[in-house]
Amino acid sequence: MERLISLSVSEMRNGLLQKDFSAVELTQAHLQRIRKTNEEFNSFISICEDAALAQAAAAETVLAAEQGASPALTGIPVAIKDLLLTKGIETTCASKILTGFIPPYDCTAVAKLKEAGAVIIGKTNLDEFAMGSSNEYSAYGPVRNPWNKSCVPGGSSGGSAVAVCLGQSPLSLGTDTGGSIRQPASLTGVCGMKPTYGRVSRYGAVAYASSLDQIGGFARSIEDLALLIRTISGKDPNDSTSMEVDVPDYLAEVRTASKTQLQGLRIGVPKEYFIPGMQEEVEKSCLASLDVFRHLGAEIVEISLPHTEYALAAYYIITPAEASSNLARYDGVRYGFRSQDHDSLAEMFERTRAQGFGAEVKRRIMIGSYVLSAGYYDAYYLKAQQVRTLIINDFKQAFANHCDVILTPVSPTTAFKIGEKADSPLTMYLADIFTVPINLAGLPGLSLPCGLDSAGLPVGIQLVGPPFAEPRLFIAAAAFAREVAFDSRKMALS
Amino acid sequence: MEKYEAVIGLEVHAQLLTDSKIFATSSTAAGKEPNTLTDPVTLGLPGCLPVLNKRAVDFAIKLGLATNCEIQRVSVFARKHYFYPDLPKGYQISQYDKPLCTRGGIDIRVGGQKKHIGITRIHLEEDAGKNIHSDAAAVSLVDLNRAGVPLVEIVSEPDMRTAQEAGAYMRQLRQILRYLGICDGNMEEGSLRCDANVSVRPAGEAKLGTKVEIKNLNSFRFVEKALDYEISRQTALLDQAKEIVQETRLWDDQKGATRSMRSKEYAEDYRYFPDPDLLPLVVGHDWVEKTREGLPELPHQVFLRFKQMYGLDDYYAELLTEEKITAHYYDQAVAIHHSPASIANWITTELFGRLNKEGLDMSRCPVSPENLAALVTLIDEDVISGKIAKTVFDEMFQTGASPKAIVEARKLKQISDPAVIIELIDEIIKNNPKQVEEYRQGKTKMLGFFVGQVMKETEGKANPALVNSLLEERLKGPVAKYSPCCE
Known part of the structure; x- marks a missing residue:
């Protein structure tokens, strides 16, 4: 066995x-x-x-x-x-x-x-x-x-x-x-x-x-x-x-x-990915792996992906926004869990979702609903999409000019x-x-x-x-x- | 000049006649058992993805071109969020800030006047299902057969000023949709729906009044009645210096009034954003031009052609072009026998009358255009009289037979031989001396009596014009032996 x-x-x-x-x-x-x-x-x-x-x-x-x-x-x-x-x-x-x-x-x-x-x-x-x-x-x-x-x-x-x-x-x-x-x-x-x-x-x-x-x-x-x-x-x-x-x-x-x-083979190593606060041994292992690649004939080049620091913020706006929409279908009407504890349609929706989802999912649905709501869309969702474009361009530049x-x-x-x-x-x-x-x-x-x-x-x-x-x-x-x-x-x- | 002016804009939803749904494979057929026309996408099951139906886009482009819109090279589907049991995904896929068609318009005719009504935009979206509320069992049921049926939403500019104009605009839109063959235009069954926005302002005022939206307008009559009601309601409020509340109202036809449904304070935030499951819709120049080439002749074009080619007046041209199938019927009949006025008259009076009486529409008309043309030919060639023609038409309608066959079988051919008619007239004069005397003393109305006698003898087959002239001649003086040469 x-x-x-x-x-x-x-x-x-x-x-x-x-x-x-x-x-x-x-x-x-x-x-x-x-x-x-x-x-x-x-x-x-x-x-x-x-x-x-x-x-x-x-x-x-x-x-x-x-x-x-x-x-x-x-x-x-x-x-x-x-x-x-x-x-x-x-x-x-x-x-x-x-x-x-x-x-x-x-x-x-x-x-x-x-x-x-x-x-x-x-x-x-x-x-x-x-x-x-x-x-x-x-x-x-x-x-x-x-x-x-x-x-x-x-x-x-x-x-x-x-x-x-x-x-x-x-x-x-x-x-x-x-x-x-x-x-x-x-x-x-x-x-x-x-x-x-x-x-x-x-x-x-x-x-x-x-x-x-x-x-x-x-x-x-x-x-x-x-x-x-x-x-x-x-x-x-x-x-x-x-x-x-x-x-x-x-x-x-x-x-x-x-x-x-x-x-x-040109291997690009973005300097923005070695940040303060990361575990020292992780950094060391990564650098050691570069030696392995050098030994295999690859060329190691330092590159820059300048918009990296905004990625996490953009990600935690875009993903909750899409999640709040994608998870709207779990309303207890057609499949899965339905709360029995309700006196109206609105209560059925609310309690099904309140009781059916865990805390992290609810947190992201709330963030997502907020960033998509009227008056906030431009400041959050649209801005995050613009950041996303910058990040895409960072990678395009790197692959076009510096590394494989x-x-x-x-x-x-x-x-x-x-x-x-x-x-x-x-x-x-x-x-x-x-x-x-x-x-x-x-x-x-x-x-x-x-x-x-x-x-x-x-x-x-x-x-x-x-x-x-x-x-x-x-x-x-x-x-x-x-x-x-x-x-x-x-x-x-x- | 009126004291107030109403400003009306319409939002019209039309169901497109595609075989399958806009983003899914199940059928769009109507009247099936609840929830039988569904599939994972229509049910909004987890993991499902929409795939755009190209035919729905074709149809929307057709409509855009027929209403003089610009077709956008890139348009975007967006999600519109709200919770309701008949909305399986918790959002409706629609188009929001980048619709497929923009900046168009159509001409309407009201009271002989032409008026241009602008169209702001036309976009594609999916229909919702239906909730059915049962009083008996205290439950609500959901039928998702209609969910995902493709819709176009046509948003007009606030260019209409009267209920009549709004009605004319709706009819014109319906006519275009039906000519294009992309919507059946049935308001009662909900395949064509209308919401109206209406406000009233003092005449001459540039600023718009407070807008009220009216829903539940499921017939042309309701559109006009509800708008008339709402305009007078708002006018009365203005006259009393009372506030008009921005709200949504429902038309209640039983009461003949609109009533408040919800006010603006409860307006929902739909949290629109571009649907990441669908790529932007790209409609290239070739697609547009190919669609343009394939467009049928449009109602206003046929209307003009009928006036120019056939010399019809507005009244007949409008009646004959209301439905594409009628216009086509008319074209076919006139092509066989060029008697446009007479054929127009036969279609709009006899044929429409009979269809109406039998509850049929043109698509199930038992009289072919060939046969109608043949009937008018027989009249024009004096083979039968107009009166006999009606009898023949009756039988044509019932049996679908050709008029020639009917005339021959029933020996209905008109008697146009003067010798035969004079012989009859002379006999009648001889047998009715009293009536002849009255006529000769100036009671010319008696002519009708003699005509009736001739028709009775010939079972209506005598040529009426010939009967009239011969009767007048024979009744003038003492009866002389008819001789063709003593002219």
């Missing part, structure tokens, strides 16, 4: 094709791991035992019939953030307000995984409606970090990060609006990618802030991540903001990349203690300071582990590219990972 869950996806694929083990055995092994560890780590909200075993059995038939020609993920378990709709499986967004909501359709990314043969093993925990950076704001309780159980795993896709780290699933999907994939990947020592805005359809991803939300995923290796992201990418007629851009075979690009691939890839820390600190920041929203918001500008600009960002701090907690670096430069990020990250050989697995636990 331990052996199966610690394999890479390509090793699992080979094992399945060579009949070393069956798809059902592979799924069983992961289900067993979830059963054994979930009480402690709380990474899953729903475990799809029966459905997963049925999918695994179907996968065996496909593997027997098509063998090497079967879809690349046939029989491979994948965990899904419980913000992505899964047909017939309760989708909660870790909120009381969606209690009992069973979607009648699959999120496009989930449908693509199923077409590729993947086995949906369960739905992972998150901060309610993806609003949070620690996975503490969940109606289903906090998720714990496998590297230190008293620490947070990051958020909002904390459950998906932990699932991969713990070997509960080799792959998982998350969403990233301001760092919700990259930050938990960094805090749990796994690889995570937020693709370019428009790369992956948002259809069926419960909206938080529509102009920044993007589905991505987690894996324990860059190769596995490349395969996962490629599987879910592409234009979707159901999402007008998804883009008609070819999807290269990321995995093939990583595999065929030559050893000298990074020769001459940008390297930054992912998070100013390694994993913090559960409860440490939960009562201080502003401190919590700082956890996203290096990731939100990437969402504001719609760029692809990849988070990968580069080492441990003195407390034994993982540190991550973020690679950022121009729109649709995912292959470049995968190739650079894979070269780095081969050199550093960081082991993302936390198998010894439990």
Whole structure:
């Protein structure tokens, strides 16, 4: 069992094709791991035992019939953030307000995984409606970090990060609006990618802030991540903001990349991303990773992204504004929770929302409603959008004139203690300071582990590219990972 | 000069006749079981995204061009927020500060006068569902079949001064929508809706009075009645030096009055912002020009053409162009038999009368334009009289048969042979000496009696003009043997 869950996806694929083990055995092994560890780590909200075993059995038939020609993920378990709709499986967004909501359709990314043969093993925990950076704001309780159980795993896709780290699933999907994939990947020592805005359809991803939300995923290796992201990418007629851009075979690009691939690659390091107050060891690890890249032939250039300091402020105006609108539909009329305690229509709306949403969600709805209200729109929302344009231009300038890839820390600190920041929203918001500008600009960002701090907690670096430069990020990250050989697995636990 | 002047602007909503909804795939059909025409997007399920229906945009561009608007190259969909059970997402997708069509206008005719009414903007948006309140069960039910049906909102300039002008503007808009085939224009069923803004000010005053919005105007008659009522209500308030409250009022047709619905203090803040799920709508020059080329002949163009080509007066031209299908019918009939005045008369009197009586509209007219033209041809060629023609028309309406076939089958051909008619006349004169005497003594009204006798004998088939002239001639003097050569 331990052996199966610690394999890479390509090793699992080979094992399945060579009949070393069956798809059902592979799924069983992961289900067993979830059963054994979930009480402690709380990474899953729903475990799809029966459905997963049925999918695994179907996968065996496909593997027997098509063998090497079967879809690349046939029989491979994948965990899904419980913000992505899964047909017939309760989708909660870790909120009381969606209690009992069973979607009648699959999120496009989930449908693509199923077409590729993947086995949906369960739905992972998150901060309610993806609003949070620690996975503490969940109606289903906090998720714990496998590297230190008293620490947070990051958020909002904390459950998906932990699932991969713990070997509960080799792959998982998350969403990233301001760092919700990259930050938990960094805090749990796994690889995570937020693709370019428009790369992956948002259809069926419960909206938080529509102009920044993007589905991505987690894996324990860059190769596995490349395969996962490629599987879910592409234009979707159901999402007008998804883009008609070819999807290269990321995995093939990583595999065929030559050893000298990074020769001459210009890596920009923005001086604004090394700020006072950040953990010294994080800064050190990042600088050390630059030496690795130099050694691989890359050229390190200092760059400036002058409007960085305004990004967090703009982000915390734009995202609550969009959230206040996106969450207006949870009114108790058609699905989910409805307060029974009301004498009028207005009371039904008010109490359903007052009782159904958690504190952080309500805080953001209030901020968002405020910044969109008549008389304040120009001062807040419009101004924030103008700042956003400046930030986009910063990146455009950098990529046009100075560098091919940008390297930054992912998070100013390694994993913090559960409860440490939960009562201080502003401190919590700082956890996203290096990731939100990437969402504001719609760029692809990849988070990968580069080492441990003195407390034994993982540190991550973020690679950022121009729109649709995912292959470049995968190739650079894979070269780095081969050199550093960081082991993302936390198998010894439990 | 009147003491006061009313200022009226209309906001008109028209449902577009697309097959599917503006941002979703379910059908826009009416009259189906509640909540059967829905899909995840229409239901506002989590994770759903809108995808714009291109046909709805085509229709809105058509309307924009037909009302002389500028079509904006870039327009933007925005979210308009409010909570209501029939609004599944908690916001309506509409266009706000960047509408698709701007700065247009149309001409209306009131009392023989032409007047230009400006159109501020036309934008696309989605309709809401319907709440149904049950008194019996103390519950409210929601039907989302109508949610997401595409609408255009047409906002006029405050250019109207009377209820009559507002009515004429509404009718003109409806006519254009129907000519374009983009809206069925049915106000009773709500596919065409109107809200009116009206204020009254002292004549000559430049500043506008306090504006009142009137809702629930679901017929042309209601629009006119409600505005007349509201103008006199506001006028009376001004006369008494009382304040006019800025508010929304509802037209109550039972009471024949408007009543207050909500005042401005409770005005909602809709928190508009651009919808991040939809890219800005870009309508390039080619799209506009292609649509322009495809526009049908518009009502005012047909009206002018009918006057010029066929010499019709305003009255007939207006009646025949009210519906596109009638105008087309008329064109077809006149093309077959060029007798424009006579055909215009037949359509607007006999045909409209019968359709009206049977509760049919032109789309289900049993008389083809070919057959109507053939009927008028028979009259013009003296094959049948106008009177017999009415009998023939009756049968055409009932059976759809051609007039020629009916005339032959029922032997209705007109008797135009003078010899035959004179023989009959002479017989009648011989048999009615008393009446002949009266006539000859100057009681010329008696001519009608003799005409009636001839028609009775011929079952109405005698050529009436010929009967008249021959009767006058034969009744003048003693009966002489008719001879064709003693002219």
